[in-house]
Amino acid sequence: MSPTDLIPVRAVKAVVGAAYGLPKPVKRLIAGRPVRRDGQTLALEAQLLLTLSQVENTELGGGGVDEARVRLERAQKLIDPKVPGVQARELSAGGVRSRLYTPKGLAEGSPLLVFYHGGGFAVGSLNSHDNVCKQLAVSAKVRVLSVDYRLAPEHPFPAGVEDALAAYEYAVENAEALGADPDAIAVGGDSAGGNLAAVVSLFTERRKPAFALLFYPTTDLTSRRRSRELFGEGFYLTDKAMTWFSDHYCPEELRKDPKVSPLLADDLSDFPATYLVTAGFDPLRDEGEEFARRLEEAGVKVALRRQDDLIHGFANMFGLGGRFAEALAEAAGALRMALTLR
Incomplete structure (x- = not known):
């Protein structure tokens, strides 16, 4: 368990939502310089998510299976939209x-x-x-x-x-x-x-x-x-x-x-x-x-x-x-x- 697992999902979700609602220059400041590899440039939205994931453990796989399953379910709740x-x-x-x-x-x-x-x-x-x-x-x-x-x-x-x-x-x-x-x-x-x-x-x-x-x-x-x-x-x-x-x-x-x-x-x-x-x-x-x-x-x-x-x-x-x-x-x-x- 990481320290962020003790933080309620609702609170972390609010932080993620706030980050994505920021103006583009501010998001770029948080995410860092553009990532380019193999002739491609990573989308700012993806780079920002990877930056935020360094705080919230969202790694796929690794460790115990039960832990990995809980980790994926929690990560998904952080970006769970309503689909009416x-x-x-x-x-x-x-x-x-x-x-x-x-x-x-x-x-x-x-x-x-x-x-x-x-x-x-x-x-x-x-x-x-x-x-x-x-x-x-x-x-x-x-x-x-x-x-x-x-x-x-x-x-x-x-x-x-x-x-x-x-x-x-x-x-x-x-x-x-x-x-x-x-x-x-x-x-x-x-x-x-x-x-x-x-x-x-x-x-x-x-x-x-x-x-x-x-x-x-x-x-x-x-x-x-x-x-x-x-x-x-x-x-x-x-x-x-x-x-x-x-x-x-x-x-x-x-x-x-x-x-x-x-x-x-x-x-x-x-x-x-x-x-x-x-x-x-x-x-x-x-x-x-x-x-x-x-x-x-x-x-x-x-x-x-x-x-x-x-x-x-x-x-x-x-x-x-x-x-x-x-x-x-x-x-x-x-x-x-x-x-x-x-």
């Missing part, structure tokens, strides 16, 4: 605890996004990604089924994959009961959740997803790429945390399995049309972009977007506004457009 106009209800999707979000007034037979939260397969929950799912539901005008898959190390690979597949297949089989169009079911997720969405797209035995929405996905647990060396320290997700997550999730000898590392799948030609977004200052950047290139080479319709001034986890940071909100809005727009045109 969405109803949520708990349900069991194929035996997996899940939460269905429905924008108020949305007609029956709408598109549905089956969403898998990030957190390195070891942290994260329905609650940590509650507002992301609400925002996607409202912005894209879709229902969202958020899946509370089992986490490592208590439930290592393949437990999370099994739950991800079970929940998706439940959605396909029960689309009408969920108020959804069975021909317009997409999958999506961030980080580890993006990995699970990709794995579901490759290995489901039911109808393939209509679309995949992948935020900075983990796609290959077997190799280190240049972005991990460039951004593995000081940009929220660290090299150390990535190792911590991988070691909890899957033994090294199993990591070549495409259900762990979908980038290593022999054939990607049956993958759904995809919007894949990476962050410029993210150690996962290069493997996500390599996955997009492999999809394109396989003949898949894919839109690759690098938000080159942002950091890992930006979708969860949309409540801070600015570039964070813009990036999530763009992804939601891509989802809405793809499913509407379909």
Whole structure:
């Protein structure tokens, strides 16, 4: 426990909100000189958040698993915006605890996004990604089924994959009961959740997803790429945390399995049309972009977007506004457009 853990969340949240409400020159003074790396300049909003996080311990991974889970939940509460106009209800999707979000007034037979939260397969929950799912539901005008898959190390690979597949297949089989169009079911997720969405797209035995929405996905647990060396320290997700997550999730000898590392799948030609977004200052950047290139080479319709001034986890940071909100809005727009045109 850090000393700031003793400070009420409400008080820390007020400080964060006040910092983001300051004039731009004052925010720049707090954040310091612009950070430039690999031909990119870090957004002021992201740099300010990283500066503030030096006071409030928001590190992803590391230490005890229970501590890391509490740390993520607390960090998310610090930037938790109110997202009105969405109803949520708990349900069991194929035996997996899940939460269905429905924008108020949305007609029956709408598109549905089956969403898998990030957190390195070891942290994260329905609650940590509650507002992301609400925002996607409202912005894209879709229902969202958020899946509370089992986490490592208590439930290592393949437990999370099994739950991800079970929940998706439940959605396909029960689309009408969920108020959804069975021909317009997409999958999506961030980080580890993006990995699970990709794995579901490759290995489901039911109808393939209509679309995949992948935020900075983990796609290959077997190799280190240049972005991990460039951004593995000081940009929220660290090299150390990535190792911590991988070691909890899957033994090294199993990591070549495409259900762990979908980038290593022999054939990607049956993958759904995809919007894949990476962050410029993210150690996962290069493997996500390599996955997009492999999809394109396989003949898949894919839109690759690098938000080159942002950091890992930006979708969860949309409540801070600015570039964070813009990036999530763009992804939601891509989802809405793809499913509407379909």
